[in-house]
Ligand SMILES: Cc1cc2nc3c(=O)[nH]c(=O)nc-3n(C[C@H](O)[C@H](O)[C@H](O)COP(=O)(O)O)c2cc1C
């Protein structure tokens with residue numbers, strides 16, 4: 042890979058690689074380093090266009106990672122690169138999309154756990170990366186580099202946190218300027234590799250000349266040539282998410298044998314005085330008083346975009362032991378309020394919102410799975426209403442018989458992911474052979490139930506045309522429309 046040396050990211054990447062590895066592994070060759078820095082120093086060369094300040098995050102349990110992060114911070118600032126050294130505990134992750142450059146120095150702890158000063162930061166990142174509504178372009182303006190601080194003696198979880206950060210930032214559109222550098226504090230293999238690379242250069246004027254020649258004459262340097270001399274990824278390292286989380290990292294709590302509850306990212310966001318989800322914008326539902334739950338983790342589709350990565354159970358009918366609806370509601374409220382309480386002390390959480398959040402007023406039956414498959418769905422909804430909790434149920438239109446039996450519900454959200462039989466099959470990958478007929482029958486039943494009026498959530502407006510053709514009147518963003526032939 043060749044990159045122009047005159048570009049800010051490339052200069053930064055090279056400087057970061059050299060300086061962080063040098064600081065981190067206590068490399069002593071000042072002569073060599075200063076030569077390299079001189080050749081890269083933005084002050085002594087072409088002026089760099091003004092860019093926003095970068096951020097160096099230290100993710101550390103016992104302070105080891107903070108030291109190289111601090112040294113890197115001094116070195117970069119000394120060389121004209123404006124960076125802030127940030128404790129993620131004090132940082133608002135919602136602002137991440139505004140960053141242009143982020144360096145993360147992160148250690149890994151037992152079983153691949155993240156140090157506690159980045160607990161909220163990581164949860165936010167995990168949820169955003171797993172949430173298809175957030176999108177893969179959120180961080181497209183953000184370049185990043187990651188330095189892992191760990192120990193190879195922990196095998197598969199060696200530098201798991203650093204690698205996990207890289208994966209999630211990339212999933213959200215972040216641009217990684219260097220392959221994750223994996224430091225090994227015990228084995229010291231990294232400083233050996235680096236020492237080797239640098240000591241070659243130390244006695245080798247040719248190396249410096251070559252470096253300068255590349256820089257001066259062609260303006261191009263092969264970044265991999267340099268990065269290749271730094272720390273390399275260990276072969277056979279397990280790339281799976283290893284974040285010490287239960288339920289495959291989904292963050293939801295299982296209730297009984299077939300239900301679940303989760304604190305959604307919008308609930309957390311509004312607890313912290315930030316915005317809520319679209320239901321807040323459309324219907325004034327307060328996200329910090331909303332409980333996300335499902336009485337059925339299973340589904341009759343295997344949608345390509347499913348955030349559960351197809352690890353949830355699937356089935357065409359209810360074949361499981363059935364838990365009591367009242368018990369499900371009580372446990373869901375109990376677990377939900379416990380999770381709200383755990384938000385106490387998280388930076389930015391407002392005391393007033395926290396106390397309001399302890400009494401949920403809305404329940405989104407949408408977490409995962411198909412809620413109307415649960416045979417006691419009407420009793421469950423009744424129980425929520427008795428607790429003065431409004432209900433919003435999301436269904437994927439595969440159970441027409443069930444929708445006909447559904448009694449009072451505050452809101453019904455039909456997930457229509459495609460407008461034709463072929464595209465619905467390709468996107469939702471339904472288990473039912475007669476999925477299209479089911480979908481049409483569901484639509485007809487719904488049209489009758491709602492007197493031909495549909496309320497459409499914006500998320501699916503693009504694919505609702507076929508469905509809307511069946512009805513007389515529809516509502517988007519609170520405004521009613523009629524169908525024109
Ligand atoms: C109890 C314990 C568990 C650890 N687990 C891991 C691990 O799973 N993977 C890893 O790469 N390093 C692991 N390490 C090594 C730490 O990442 C290393 O000690 C690092 O320097 C700690 O940095 P910090 O003080 O910035 O948190 C572990 C260390 C301890 C003491």
Ligand code: SF4
Pocket residue numbers: 305306307308317318319320327328329331332333405407
């Ligand atoms: S409706 Fe509730 S659970 Fe769903 S996204 Fe909004 S706040 Fe979260």
